Amino acid sequence: MRKYEKGRHSLSYICYNYKKMKQIRGSSKSMVNKQELFSFISEKSQNIISILSADGVFTYISPTVEALLGYSPHEVIGKPAASFNPPDTNREWQDYRNSLFIDKNTFRFIGRVRHKNGDYRWYETTTEIIRDPSGNIIQTINVGRDITDRKQAEEELASLVKELSSPVIPVIDGILVIPLIGKFNRERMSDLIHTALTHVSNGKADTLLLDVTGYTHADDLSLAGIQQLITAVHLMGTECFIVGISPDLAIGLTRSQINLSGVRTFSTLQKGVEFCIQRKRER
Numbered sequence: 157m158r159k160y161e162k163g164r165h166s167l168s169y170i171c172y173n174y175k176k177m178k179q180i181r182g183s184s185k186s187m188v189n190k191q192e193l194f195s196f197i198s199e200k201s202q203n204i205i206s207i208l209s210a211d212g213v214f215t216y217i218s219p220t221v222e223a224l225l226g227y228s229p230h231e232v233i234g235k236p237a238a239s240f241n242p243p244d245t246n247r248e249w250q251d252y253r254n255s256l257f258i259d260k261n262t263f264r265f266i267g268r269v270r271h272k273n274g275d276y277r278w279y280e281t282t283t284e285i286i287r288d289p290s291g292n293i294i295q296t297i298n299v300g301r302d303i304t305d306r307k308q309a310e311e312e313l314a315s316l317v318k319e320l321s322s323p324v325i326p327v328i329d330g331i332l333v334i335p336l337i338g339k340f341n342r343e344r345m346s347d348l349i350h351t352a353l354t355h356v357s358n359g360k361a362d363t364l365l366l367d368v369t370g371y372t373h374a375d376d377l378s379l380a381g382i383q384q385l386i387t388a389v390h391l392m393g394t395e396c397f398i399v400g401i402s403p404d405l406a407i408g409l410t411r412s413q414i415n416l417s418g419v420r421t422f423s424t425l426q427k428g429v430e431f432c433i434q435r436k437r438e439r
């Protein structure tokens with residue numbers, strides 16, 4: 157068997173499996189023994205194959221569970237699937253189950269599963285529901301694939317996108333620029349405020365320039381967020397200027413209930429930076 161392990165997709169490996177299949181077929185005169193065939197497939201799969209009863213208890217799990225999650229099959233069989241998941245995954249699964257089990261027989265679910273060492277792994281599980289003639293659920297057959305690496309890559313990408321959506325740019329010592337680009341919802345504005353205050357604190361900046369040159373959606377939510385940011389920055393002892401105000405944004409500000417009368421503004425980022433540098437030289 158060892159000579160086939162290095163090339164699981166090689167012709168020799170396929171031939172080996174073909175011979176094994178023939179051996180299984182030979183165990184029955186009229187048809188393939190389904191149980192043996194199922195066991196053979198589950199043992200060779202790189203995924204975790206399981207069968208759950210109608211109430212969610214494991215009645216079968218493939219031996220690959222030991223290599224992938226650290227449990228031997230006998231540690232899993234007879235236990236509820238929920239006992240291997242964190243509470244949030246169980247809640248999501250229950251909601252998903254209730255919404256789909258009525259009229260669908262195949263679906264896919266992504267959630268976390270606890271490894272025996274206490275870590276959690278992300279699994280994408282495809283489930284096939286087996287029903288009786290009356291439509292009642294008898295059991296489910298599940299194929300779970302570890303997608304932890306993919307989820308981590310997605311989270312890193314999302315974090316990078318969030319960081320790039322409101323970058324903090326140091327100009328010179330003590331001066332930071334934050335360009336506001338695009339449309340801001342509540343979550344993005346909250347991230348902006350948190351990021352700005354963190355950089356102001358860590359960088360010990362005495363001046364923050366909010367560059368609104370690319371800011372085109374002057375709605376009440378984002379304008380209120382800008383005012384909140386300016387107030388918070390002032391409380392930390394840092395002065396905040398707004399640069400790059402367009403005519404449309406100026407009109408939007410005058411029509412809103414946001415009071416920015418005490419905030420110094422500049423028509424361009426360049427003028428704002430030049431002012432800050434000149435003021436530093438005069439001090």
